[in-house]
Amino acid sequence: MTQVLLAVVLGLLFALGTFLVLRTDVVRVVWGVTLMSQAANVYLVTMGGLTGGAPVLEGGHGGETGAVTDPLVQALVLTAIVIGFGTTAFALVLTYRVHEEHGTIDLGEVRAE
Amino acid sequence: MSTATAFTDTHVVIAPMLVALVTAILTLVTRRSGRTQRALSLLGGVAYLVAVARLGLAVLPDGVLVYQLSGWPAPFGITLVADALAAFMLGLAAVVSLAILVFSLSYVDDQGQRVSYHPLYHFMLTGVSGAFLTGDVFNLFVWFEVMLMPSYVFVVFYSGRRHTAAALQYTVLNLVGSALMLVAIGGLYATTGTLNMADIARRLAAPAEFGIDSGPVLGLAAVLFVVFALKAGIVPFQFWVPPAYRAAPAPVSAFLAGVTKKVGVYAIVRLYFTVFAAGTLEAGLGLPGLSGRSFLAFFGPVLFVMALASMVVGGVGAVSRDDLDDVFAYSSIGQVGFIVLPLAVVATVADPAIRVLGLVAALVYSLNHAVAKSLLFLVSGAVFEAVGTLKIPQLGGLTSRRPVLSGSFFVGALALVGIPPLSGFFGKLLVFDTGARAHAAGASLAWLALAGALVGAVFTIAYLSRAWSRAFWGEVSPAVDRAGRPVVLVAVVAALAALVVAIGVGFDPVYGAAEAAAEAALDREGYVEAVDPARFEPTDESSAHALGRLPGVAP
Amino acid sequence: MSGGSLDREPTVIARTVTRLVVPVILVTAVALLLQGHNLPGGGFIAGVLTTTAFALIYIIYGLDYLETELLHRRPTVPFGTGTGIVREYGNVFAAGLAVAGGGGLAAVALGFPFLTQGVAFFEGVPVYHEFEIASAVVFDLGVYAVVVGALLTILAVVGAE
Numbered sequence: 030m031t032q033v034l035l036a037v038v039l040g041l042l043f044a045l046g047t048f049l050v051l052r053t054d055v056v057r058v059v060w061g062v063t064l065m066s067q068a069a070n071v072y073l074v075t076m077g078g079l080t081g082g083a084p085v086l087e088g089g090h091g092g093e094t095g096a097v098t099d100p101l102v103q104a105l106v107l108t109a110i111v112i113g114f115g116t117t118a119f120a121l122v123l124t125y126r127v128h129e130e131h132g133t134i135d136l137g138e139v140r141a142e
Numbered sequence: 143m144s145t146a147t148a149f150t151d152t153h154v155v156i157a158p159m160l161v162a163l164v165t166a167i168l169t170l171v172t173r174r175s176g177r178t179q180r181a182l183s184l185l186g187g188v189a190y191l192v193a194v195a196r197l198g199l200a201v202l203p204d205g206v207l208v209y210q211l212s213g214w215p216a217p218f219g220i221t222l223v224a225d226a227l228a229a230f231m232l233g234l235a236a237v238v239s240l241a242i243l244v245f246s247l248s249y250v251d252d253q254g255q256r257v258s259y260h261p262l263y264h265f266m267l268t269g270v271s272g273a274f275l276t277g278d279v280f281n282l283f284v285w286f287e288v289m290l291m292p293s294y295v296f297v298v299f300y301s302g303r304r305h306t307a308a309a310l311q312y313t314v315l316n317l318v319g320s321a322l323m324l325v326a327i328g329g330l331y332a333t334t335g336t337l338n339m340a341d342i343a344r345r346l347a348a349p350a351e352f353g354i355d356s357g358p359v360l361g362l363a364a365v366l367f368v369v370f371a372l373k374a375g376i377v378p379f380q381f382w383v384p385p386a387y388r389a390a391p392a393p394v395s396a397f398l399a400g401v402t403k404k405v406g407v408y409a410i411v412r413l414y415f416t417v418f419a420a421g422t423l424e425a426g427l428g429l430p431g432l433s434g435r436s437f438l439a440f441f442g443p444v445l446f447v448m449a450l451a452s453m454v455v456g457g458v459g460a461v462s463r464d465d466l467d468d469v470f471a472y473s474s475i476g477q478v479g480f481i482v483l484p485l486a487v488v489a490t491v492a493d494p495a496i497r498v499l500g501l502v503a504a505l506v507y508s509l510n511h512a513v514a515k516s517l518l519f520l521v522s523g524a525v526f527e528a529v530g531t532l533k534i535p536q537l538g539g540l541t542s543r544r545p546v547l548s549g550s551f552f553v554g555a556l557a558l559v560g561i562p563p564l565s566g567f568f569g570k571l572l573v574f575d576t577g578a579r580a581h582a583a584g585a586s587l588a589w590l591a592l593a594g595a596l597v598g599a600v601f602t603i604a605y606l607s608r609a610w611s612r613a614f615w616g617e618v619s620p621a622v623d624r625a626g627r628p629v630v631l632v633a634v635v636a637a638l639a640a641l642v643v644a645i646g647v648g649f650d651p652v653y654g655a656a657e658a659a660a661e662a663a664l665d666r667e668g669y670v671e672a673v674d675p676a677r678f679e680p681t682d683e684s685s686a687h688a689l690g691r692l693p694g695v696a697p
Numbered sequence: 698m699s700g701g702s703l704d705r706e707p708t709v710i711a712r713t714v715t716r717l718v719v720p721v722i723l724v725t726a727v728a729l730l731l732q733g734h735n736l737p738g739g740g741f742i743a744g745v746l747t748t749t750a751f752a753l754i755y756i757i758y759g760l761d762y763l764e765t766e767l768l769h770r771r772p773t774v775p776f777g778t779g780t781g782i783v784r785e786y787g788n789v790f791a792a793g794l795a796v797a798g799g800g801g802l803a804a805v806a807l808g809f810p811f812l813t814q815g816v817a818f819f820e821g822v823p824v825y826h827e828f829e830i831a832s833a834v835v836f837d838l839g840v841y842a843v844v845v846g847a848l849l850t851i852l853a854v855v856g857a858e
Contacts, residue, residue: 050318055310062317069324076332102331105280109324111741112287116320118851119294120313125855126298127306139307156811160802167798170791212804212812 035075042068055127055134059120066113070106077102154200155209155224157193158232159271161186166264176256180247183260187243190267194229194236198655201229206662206672208277216277217338217675223277225669227416230505230659231274231408234512238400239267241638245520246393248630249527254299254391262292266397273405277673279330279337282409283323286373289402290316296394297386308389315382319372326366333358339417340673343666346421356423360437363418367410367441374406376482377451380475384459387471392523395467399474400516404508407481411501414441415488415663442489446587449486450594452479457601461608466522466532469609470515477511477558479598480569483591484576491585494664499579501660502653503572509652510557510569513645517554517638521547524631525613529621534609539618543625547632548614550639555606557642560599565645568653570599707757715757722750733837734814740837744844751849755856786850793842800835812836 046068049061077099124134131139153160165186172179201207201224209222243263250259269289276282294316298309327337334342334354345352346359372379387395414437421437456476460469481504488500524547525540526532541548553564560570573595581588645652662668726746733739754762764770764782804813814833822828 046321050314058310058314062314062321065318065321066324069321069328072325073328076328101337102328105328105331107739107741108280108284112284112320114745115291115847116287116294116313116317118848119291120317122851122855123294123298123306123310123313125858126301127310129858130301130303130306139310153805153811156805160805160811163798164802167791167794171795173791210810212814213810 032075035071039068039072039075042071053136055124055136055139058136059117059124062120063113063117066109066117070109070113073106073109074102152200152207153209154193154197155207155222155275156211158190158197158236159222159268159275161189161193162264162268162271165189166261166268169260169264173256173261176252179260180255183264184243184247186264187240191236191240194232197224198229198233200224201226202658206668208672208674209275215677216673217336217341220281221277221338221340221673222275223340223669223673224275225672226655226658226662227408227412227505227660228274230509230655231404232271233655234404234509235267235270235274235401237641238512238516239270239397241634241641242393242396242400242516242520245396245523245631245634246391248628248634249393249523250391258295259299262295263397266292266296266402270401270405274408277339279327279339279342279413283320283327286323286405287320289405290320293390293394293398293402296398297390299391299394300389304385305389308385312382312386315372319369322365323369326362326369329358329362329365333362336675338673338675339413340670341675343417343420344670344675346418347666349421356421356437359418359421360423360440363414363421363437364440364444366413367444370406370409370413371448372406374403374410374478374482375475376406376448376478377455377475378448380452380455383475384468384471387474387519388465388467392467392519392526395471396516396519396523399470399519400512403474403478404512407478407504407508410482410485411504411663414438415485415501416666416669419664420666438489442486443587445482445486445489446590449479449482450590452476452482453594453598453601457598457605460605461601464534466525466534466537466609466613467519469534469605470518470522473518473558473602473605474511474515476598476601477507477515480573480595481507481511483595483598484573487576487580487585487588487591490587491580491583493583496576496579496583497664498657498660499572500576501663502656503569503576505656505659506565506572506652507569509645509656510565510642513638513642514554514557514566517550517635517642518558520631520635520638521551521554524628524635527628527631528625531621534612536619536621537613538616539622540614540625542618543622544632546636550632550635551614552610553639553642555610557646559603559606563643563646565642565649565652567646568649570595711757715753719750719753722746722753726750730837730841731834734816734831734833740840741844743837744841744848747841747845748848748852752852755852760853760857783850783853786846786853788846789842790846790850793839793844793846795839796842797836797839800832800839803832803835 042064046061046063046065049057049064052058052061127139128134133139165183168182168186169179172182197207206223206225208216209224210216211220211222213219246259246263247255266289269285269287269292272285273282273289276285294309294313297312298305330342331337334345335352336342336345345354346356349356368379372382375383387398390398418437422435423437424435453476456472456474456479459472460476463469463472484500484503484507488497488504491497491500522532525537528544528547529537529540531537557564557566560566574592577588577591577595581592726743729738729746730740730743731738733743751763758766768782801812805811814831814836816829816831816833819828819830820826
């Protein structure tokens with residue numbers, strides 16, 4: 030059930046992101062890109078799964094590890110979030126510059142130099 | 143802690159990346175004093191070349207060198223792998239980037255250099271080095287981002303109307319590309335259970351043993367391929383190239399065309415010819431027009447179509463443009479076609495000799511394009527500095543006023559066309575040779591490759607001779623008559639032109655290096671063996687316990 | 698940037714709440730920074746949290762408040778890159794990068810692979826009983842400074858325009 034729900038949510042996020050990227054308003058485009066990269070992050074979390082191999086948590090912490098989740102996808106997502114954060118900040122500043130240079134945030138008018 | 147050193151061959155592997163990183167930080171810290179900053183930047187560029195040369199010399203006898211970041215063993219930690227292929231690409235990057243750096247010291251205005259140029263440049267170089275060296279798919283994503291972020295800033299460096307529009311397009315496209323790459327990487331992890339390239343190759347070679355379904359892996363590899371094609375600017379993912387190259391400062395365009403594009407090419411070679419080539423499909427492809435069971439049987443025709451389309455689109459675009467930068471930008475779309483075409487042949491033939499030859503052709507052509515195209519972009523920068531315009535109708539007669547500059551353009555153009563004894567001659571020769579031999583061996587699509595390469599070559603001659611006769615020959619235009627004398631810029635350009643000649647004349651060692659690189663790219667067993675991701679397979683108790691003693695893990 | 702309604706002074710409530718909340722945010726940020734090497738937290742999130750505290754000050758008290766009231770000097774005019782407090786934010790960014798990179802290089806200097814981390818435990822420390830010092834804190838500190846420096850630069854420059 031959770032899987033179906035996650036799949037639906039992911040599909041919606043990607044669809045919404047794609048829809049927004051295709052708008053002519055620059056701010057919406059940036060929102061769309063942000064939404065897509067966040068959707069990719071959510072997707073990444075769902076891809077975790079421990080498949081054999083040596084456990085990273087072993088022996089220490091009192092010998093009992095209990096139930097563990099896959100730490101790798103979480104590390105990946107953290108990295109991806111940091112990178113996405115930086116690029117989103119840049120994209121927003123760029124949007125502001127576009128507004129300053131062109132006096133509009135409508136892509137149709139930005140293209141027509 | 144003593145176990146840590148066992149996983150490390152030497153620091154030589156990571157040295158190029160560290161040199162670039164340290165230079166970036168130092169130039170950032172010293173940005174108040176322009177002179178110190180420039181000296182450090184130049185020193186860093188030279189040190190990078192030295193570090194790469196040392197790495198090359200270390201790789202030469204030892205084959206594959208492996209470095210485990212933080213001492214975590216593969217496949218748990220981040221692996222850096224330096225083989226002949228990585229060393230070849232690093233060497234290309236080091237030579238071209240140093241020439242571009244010297245050029246920018248004189249070309250970019252003082253304010254721009256002080257604020258951000260040098261740190262960004264070296265960060266970009268750090269990203270490029272990391273991408274060449276990494277042996278981990280997710281780490282490749284990180285280095286791509288490290289490489290791209292400075293390039294976003296560079297495209298908008300002059301922050302004019304045109305530049306912001308181009309930067310917006312470039313940034314949004316690459317961000318979508320990054321999201322796609324993340325999706326593909328996540329899927330690869332879910333299907334193969336690992337992100338280490340060597341480990342992926344090992345598991346794909348024995349799918350049943352690891353419970354891998356090859357079908358989804360092929361699909362994910364195709365998604366990843368789109369991202370690399372976007373970075374390399376191959377048709378149909380080329381549309382960002384001309385505006386971005388036109389907007390960026392000339393030396394940065396040279397870097398983007400000469401080095402950054404090659405990172406995309408490298409990623410394609412490394413992942414699809416070393417790693418994913420291990421995969422086979424149980425039931426065959428089952429797609430119209432595609433047969434065969436290996437992953438490459440799918441990518442071969444795709445590469446064919448993309449290469450031929452790149453040559454045509456790039457050629458037609460370059461012939462019809464009236465701006466030198468535009469001509470060169472479209473030309474690099476077309477030239478990437480020449481790099482991809484032999485790769486397509488390699489993907490479709492089985493004969494090992496032709497496979498090596500095809501990869502050699504792609505690598506030699508990459509080197510030729512890196513040097514010659516950055517030379518041409520630097521020429522356009524020098525022309526702009528001297529004359530103040532790049533519009534071909536307003537140029538003309540540069541040969542009589544600026545003979546050295548014009549001569550350098552001529553050398554670069556001839557190299558792209560493929561005239562002996564320049565570097566481009568061997569590139570073109572090897573591409574045609576690959577096609578001809580594949581044809582002789584009975585490959586079905588090889589005649590198409592030959593025909594395509596011929597068409598591409600004709601286009602190259604057309605647009606370069608047009609640029610030459612209109613912009614450099616003919617009547618001296620008023621703008622050219624008032625032209626200044628950018629001595630340093632012309633000197634750098636002339637030095638690169640000399641390099642183009644030198645590579646052509648002394649081609650033997652270059653060929654040797656390219657051949658070693660091609661063999662390394664196809665030597666999957668050697669690659670997997672060197673990284674040895676199976677070391678910690680829990681076959682017995684002791685290996686699992688070995689991890690507990692690693693640094694970074696609480697005992 | 699500012700519409701008519703935004704020019705009004707923030708209410709007393711907003712100013713008082715900010716005074717209360719900012720120290721709490723900063724302390725939380727430091728806590729996250731210090732435990733980041735093996736518990737949820739770390740340099741990035743601590744840096745973002747610190748920046749939100751600064752953002753709150755900027756929004757409620759205005760862009761000049763930091764310099765006039767806290768640092769007791771004349772605010773920078775014009776509020777651009779390379780001058781005054783923005784320049785200092787840039788320094789924080791550069792210093793952070795140097796610390797993070799230097800921390801990784803220290804491992805190389807000691808003969809270990811780049812970025813190798815170690816950890817030391819001290820038993821019998823008063824109050825804490827067991828106390829651990831991880832070298833990863835140095836890297837986290839660098840990341841923290843990078844994030845704070847970069848975000849505050851963007852905030853200050855874009856906010857001023």
